[in-house]
Amino acid sequence: MSDIPIIITTGTFIFLLTAGFITFFFYSYQQRLTAHLKEKEELKIIFQNEKLKAQLEMQEQTFHSISQEIHDNIGQILSLIRLNISTIKPDDYASTEQKISISKELLDQAIEDLRDLSKRLNTEFVNQQSLSALLQFQLSLIQKAGYHHTTLEVHGEEEANLDPEKKLIIFRIAQEALNNVIKHAAAQNIAVALVYLSDKIILSIKDDGRGLNPSKHSLITGWANGVGTYNMYYRAHLIGAEFSLQSHPGEGTLAHLILPLAS
Numbered sequence: 156m157s158d159i160p161i162i163i164t165t166g167t168f169i170f171l172l173t174a175g176f177i178t179f180f181f182y183s184y185q186q187r188l189t190a191h192l193k194e195k196e197e198l199k200i201i202f203q204n205e206k207l208k209a210q211l212e213m214q215e216q217t218f219h220s221i222s223q224e225i226h227d228n229i230g231q232i233l234s235l236i237r238l239n240i241s242t243i244k245p246d247d248y249a250s251t252e253q254k255i256s257i258s259k260e261l262l263d264q265a266i267e268d269l270r271d272l273s274k275r276l277n278t279e280f281v282n283q284q285s286l287s288a289l290l291q292f293q294l295s296l297i298q299k300a301g302y303h304h305t306t307l308e309v310h311g312e313e314e315a316n317l318d319p320e321k322k323l324i325i326f327r328i329a330q331e332a333l334n335n336v337i338k339h340a341a342a343q344n345i346a347v348a349l350v351y352l353s354d355k356i357i358l359s360i361k362d363d364g365r366g367l368n369p370s371k372h373s374l375i376t377g378w379a380n381g382v383g384t385y386n387m388y389y390r391a392h393l394i395g396a397e398f399s400l401q402s403h404p405g406e407g408t409l410a411h412l413i414l415p416l417a418s
Contacts, residue, residue, distance in 0.1 A: 201393070225272075232265045271296075281326065282319050286356075287349055289326050293333065294347060303337070304344045311351030314416065321394045325358060325414065328387045328398070332360045332410040335383060340364025340408060353416075360410040367402040 239254040239261075281289060287309045294305035329347070336342055342364030350357040384400065391398035391412055402408035 229265050229268050229272075232261050232268070236261050236265075281323055285313055285315075286317065286322050286325060287313060289322075290329060290347055290349065293326075293330060294345070297333065297337065297345065303342065306344075306346045308346075308348045309351075310348070314351055314356060317356070321414065324390050324394050325356075325396075325412065328390055328410075328412060329358065329360060331383050331387050336360070336362045336364060336408070340366075342407065355416055356414045358412040358414075361407060363407045366404045366406045366408055 236258045239258045243251050243254055245251065284292070287307070291307050294307055297303050298305045333345065336345055340362045342362035344363045346361045348357075348359045348361075350359075387410070388398050394414065396412055396414040399411045400408060401411065
């Protein structure tokens with residue numbers, strides 16, 4: 156009988172110890188879960204903010220290129236049409252017919268160019284197009300300027316269910332890389348390759364410009380001493396992609412992105 160209080164005390168101690176351990180474990184789990192959910196929500200907010208920033212930057216670049224297109228291309232076409240019409244001589248039938256014919260062709264070209272511009276002003280254009288179509292459209296605009304020869308190669312079956320948000324980020328990274336080539340590389344040729352594999356998407360953008368010396372440029376500050384390159388790395392990281400730049404003086408630059416696909 157004298158052992159009963161000891162057994163009760165021991166049992167009570169073990170019970171309280173177990174209860175305390177369970178309480179501590181549950182509290183610790185709740186703390187970790189709360190921290191995880193908070194971190195997840197913060198990452199979601201960061202991703203949404205970056206998506207909005209990418210959309211705004213893309214719109215800004217679109218407006219800038221449209222302004223250049225109107226000034227350099229459509230404006231020039233309309234000036235030629237005006238010149239043709241103003242020099243028409245009613246008594247010279249053959250010359251008048253030729254100038255009217257040329258003016259019609261120029262006007263058709265201006266209308267087609269305006270249609271292209273209207274597509275770029277459509278906010279749903281990016282969502283409606285495939286990644287390869289967006290890249291081809293961007294390269295066509297670059298080539299139309301007359302300073303660069305561009306090519307696009309697509310290998311594999313295009314991913315139809317690519318997340319629209321990831322597609323936007325990839326396209327924005329491509330735009331930034333192409334913009335760097337146009338501004339800094341002094342290149343003549345730009346080659347873009349888009350490869351679809353069963354488990355990943357690979358995008359590469361290669362130019363034959365002056366290249367850069369990696370030892371003189373930090374990947375944190377950007378090889379061109381700007382935020383554009385840092386943004387490419389940062390945005391690639393946000394969507395779970397790997398991004399790299401390879402360059403040597405006189406050998407051009409290769410921008411390379413690999414996006415793993417969910418199984």
